[in-house]
Amino acid sequence: MTDRWALAPAEDGGVEIAPLGPGGLFAGPVRRAADPAEAVRGLPDVPRWVWRSTAETYPRLLATGVRVERCYDVEDAETLLLGHEGRSGEPRSAAAALARLHGGPVPPDPPQRSAEPGSQSPLFEPQSVHLPLTDLVEVYADQQRRHDATAHPDRMRLLTAAESAGMLVAAEMNRSGLPWSADVHRRVLHELLGDRYAGGGEPRRLAELADEVSAAFGRRVRPDLPADVVKAFAQDGIKLKSTRRWEIETVDHPAVKPLIEYKKLYRIWVAHGWSWLQDWVREGRFRPEFQAGGTVTGRWVTNGGGALQIPKVIRRAVVADPGWRLVVADADQMEPRVLAAISRDPGLMEVAGRESDLYQSVSERAFSGDRAQAKLAVLGAVYGQTSGDGLKNLAALRRRFPRAVAYVDDAARAGEEGRLVRTWLGRTCPPAVRTGDDASEEAGIPLAEDESEDRQWVPGYASSNARARGRFARNFVVQGSAADWTLLLLAALRQACADMAAELVFFQHDEVIVHCPEDEAETVVTAIREASDLAGRLTFGETPVRFPFTTAVVECYADAK
DNA sequence: AGTTTCGGCGCC
């Protein structure tokens, strides 16, 4: 029995499938089926399906009630392999990969479509030209060889497998949706914002606060217009560089209090107000489109609905079905634990080998018990803080945990110099690319430091200067390796939930929510702990580092904190 | 008039 089958939709709506053997070669004849669901349902014991695109294929399977154990997403693997090879700018489609194999013209990738509110369709439209099964398998077999050529083939295989698993999870979450009480949401909105005015204008509370701001300035000021606010403060002799909250809070002026309150509520109104509810919640579920591996670091993104930025107050609207519970699980101090695992710093590993508060332990070793300082120092090291107390604290951190700090310092230097930087499993941070018409030709070629000035950082990078690239690379190795680990965690948790009614409904960087019948909740809590242990061992090998979770079994998401 | 960028802020 072969452990994997390839599957390729055909142009007529049918599907071709075939068993694969070692090296990704055909292990049996190609079969045809009327549609993918029939094909998969007819082979329930296939452990892994190899297909071009999970986003194309899996939602249609789920729609007919068909779940698969595992998959291998050829186009996602192509993206990761190209990145590892320092060719991140090249087209990532399976068709492009095939063209590269044959030496023919390489087709550009199709543009991505953005999500419409309430849309049920996948992010990537099915391509009009299907890749025949034999071509797909040829690309797949070549990818197997390319895994072998990476720095750590075993890790790279784990990475592509893990991210494919993440794509299954994302598709399943997109189908299940997050339980959402529109009634509770409307109640929260009314408590915060007051009555809605007809015609879509500001709700009552915002109008009142705008009046208070105007009264404080003695003239009409619109708090939602930064230029208007800056001008108003200037007339009262206060020079502002921006109207950011942290800057305004330093000012002594009667308009500050209502202005801050206005900005807070305005944000709720425009981003998670009544029109959001109208657009994104249907039949008791909020349905964002989760996209696994949507960022350079491997963190997920969502398309539409702002699912990864749900304000705390709005989380009261996330309510389990009657008789069901939400198991809300949050990884404790994930990033420093990951730093311990990837740097193998003895001191930090020992600290991270305990389940107790890591920042407290660090503070006892290096900061005389000042937990806040310890946390700032650790986060400063990970984020590349360049000034303030962070630098002083960083020195103390370096004395006690030299290998950990050296690890991120090395990454920062590599980033500044335009070298490739990788996560633990081998996800690769692309180097700078040249701007302009020849961008595709030059894409992915590492820079020498002295060449960096006229280059632009690829999309996703905030700045063009080398220091910013250094900070990005510093953060990349930690945030990205954390993403590696969470993918393994999700895969393990998904397997555990497969035997239950429990469903994964939400994932946000270091936090996962499982929706389950009340009597499964304790089993899910245990499954999360076991999945975390397994993910830690699989990702980083045998280390003392633990990855504890804080879990809460609640009916309402807001009660989890 | 339609599209892109900016400012600000939500989450991690």
Added chain:
DNA sequence: AAAGGGCGCCGAAACT
């Protein structure tokens, strides 16, 4: 106290 990494979203401003 000051401002380091990643995202998405909105309306306004700035552009074509």
